[in-house]
Amino acid sequence: MTTPTRRALITGGGTGIGAATARLLADRGWLVAVTGRRPGPLRQVADEIGGVAIPADLSAAESAQAAVDAAAEHLGGLDTLIANAGGHGFATAEETSPEDWEASMGANVGTAFHTARAALCHLRRSRGSIVMVSSLAGLRAGPGVVGYTTGKHAVIGLTRALARDHGKEGIRVNAICPGWTRTPMADEEMDQLCDAVAELPDRESAYAHVTRHVPLGRPAEADEVAQAIAFLAGPESACLTGATLVTDGGAHIVDVPTLAFDALT
Template sequence: MRFRDRVVIVTGAASGIGAATARAFSHEGAKVVLVDRDRARLDEVASELPHEHTLSCTVDVAQQAEVEGMVENAVARFGGLDVLFNNAGVLASGSVTETDAATWRRVMAADVDAVFFASRAAMPHLERSRGCIVNTASVSGLGGDLGLAAYNAAKGAIVNLTRAMAIDHGRAGVRVNAVCPTFTRTGMTEDMIDDGTTVPLFRRHIPLDRIGEPEDVARVVLFLASADAGFVTGVNLPVDGGLSAGNGQPLYGS
């Protein structure tokens, strides 16, 4: 019960990593604010959690006013804020020549602007509680991929924004870290999981010989948000089964 009576905001909470992390925080005693655009799926997740300790907010995290209102509603309902988990995001394929301006802006709005808006709105409350932020970055923010220019740029921005916020707000007692998952079983990757080729390809490059599960990432988020990581800030932690341990050469026997 590391988070008994702590107030936690989870964006992108209707599925995947967000839903798994919201459940994990709630299981350890937190009062959880679920944030997503998908009301129906958000209600499904909320129905699994204690009603008196759960608040659901239908929000487009790319919209500043909606995010600011959500943070104020959370604080009004539960009396403060201890953890912000910036998890919502979108994926788009394509090189820079294959990516139109509208797609570029959509990815930047959901993956970068949303983190800026939520962190900015939450920071005064987190300074009062000496709380923390955990961002969902990606191994795609630590290195490049083929045909993911916008996503690589967005997640690279989150990697360095995590470092910048850790430096800027550490003396106020706020820690800021990020998780960097590899290919993980979520709604975003559902089509690729079902195509019959992507999962075997990733498994050949992941030493632990499997793709990630949402619960794998959730456990690391809770560690970074807990007192166990009380002297950890500015870290972008790969959750990748050993993928980033390699130098790019084929694994023996793969």
């Protein structure tokens, strides 16, 4: 008995975790469409994997609907939506203008909501799955990231609401929360840290610095997070829905007030 070819749409699929997931799924025989705001990176990934690039502003409902429908048409249906698009919101509340707030909510939770809503009719037919890419910032709070933190927390709430409402239709919805992961966005943050801290001369020293209290002692690679996303997307996790899988090298288990005792161990 042959296994049917599975079909996935990945938002934010042009770079970082989204691109790594597109490559991994394509290597496993999936048909893959990638969507997001930047046509260049999307087309590069699509050409590499033999997939489909669909440029779109997913924070707008009509654009998200059109992108999802186009992906389903190109792929012959849809088995999985991987809602990976996000970003924006790197400031304190006082530093965040109303326009910045709206942009952050649109980028982080709006893209996830609009694409999930548009995908439900397709996933109902295939009894498919949704993987929401949240963040460790969806469980914890860092300094000066009020919009991003709020949006990523909301993504986990959206995951649970969708799982509750649509499980009876055979649709599974789970979230993944990466910690520090080597991506272009994280590279930029490491470079900013190097500029601010004289003791950190280069990007590698910055990554080492921000993961020094992480049990695994290193950032994740985008390919490693992609492996976890593929697990949540596919039949191997057939009885898993409404779950939050944390891929942060163990950062979330660290009891911060005990860090002073590290020197004794």
